[in-house]
Amino acid sequence: MRAHRCPALPHARPLAMAALGLLLPLAASAQPFPSKPIRLIVAYPAGGPNDLSARTFGQKVSDLLAQPVIVENRAGAAGNIGSQFVARAPADGYTLLNGASALTIAPALSRNLGYDVAKDFAPVSLTAISSFVLAVHPSVPATSIRELLALARKRPAGLNYASSGVGAPPHLAGELLKTMAGVDILHVPYKGVGQSIGDLVGGQVDMMFTSPPNALPHVKTGRLRALAVSTARRSALLPEVPTIAESGLKGFDIGTWFGWLAPAGTPPEVVNRLNAAIVAAEKMPDLRERLVSQGMDPTSTTPAAFSALIRSELAKFAGIVERAKIPPE
16 A cells, blocks of 8 residues: 655745755854954054054964964054944954954043943953153163152253153053152153154153064163063063052053954854963064064953953043143044
């Protein structure tokens, strides 16, 4: 006896195809991360410390995850173009930002960023911290922070400090020093590091906060004197130079940090996978040697710790900008 077969329903095939269409995205999303190249956006031109930290970590993370990490420079608007691009990217872990501390300064200086630093990113991990050196011209009669501040108190507005530009981290480091020490030192802004360093070496300005690699050649030749470094830890390039906190201003801690951020909403398992790769890369001796030689202290954190740092930095820089009365643009 033949088994009875029901005739095919005319709408069965379209229903099956529709079900298959729903399953395909699920199958794709089930692929282990990463299954394709990752773009790491640098919001500044090639060649600077942000770019260097991105490429150094990017190569190691690429090796660890067995997928290319492609560094892409999207410079402009003081880093806001690249940052906004990542904030609006798909939250899948394949477009990341190599952020810097300027990211947490921007909200205090710009009226319309086009993104919210605290809400539009998922922090992955810090990668490096760079200190500033407070360097003075040899004509300034001070060999320590204590002597410099005593001199500034005797000569209100009689000393000046250069910076690479209004609102740049070295400018804000100077304003933090003035606030915490209660001294009046005149700010002299420049457009970039090159001219400001040249005028400091030439004696046209008294002092400035600058990166260890910028200061070191002039310190070695005696054309500048390094008084202190700005971060909580000493610089590996200038281990004999104390921190400002060690020198009497407890709690003084300001520098430039670098770290990876994903768009908000990126799945936690993707963020954790990226974090684990950064943590592993940070321990590699050749990576550490390369970054230390450029004045950077390689580091890594949990996503939660990086998120807490960002919130703290947003509040700190907002306070410095407000006290310094720097108008937003």
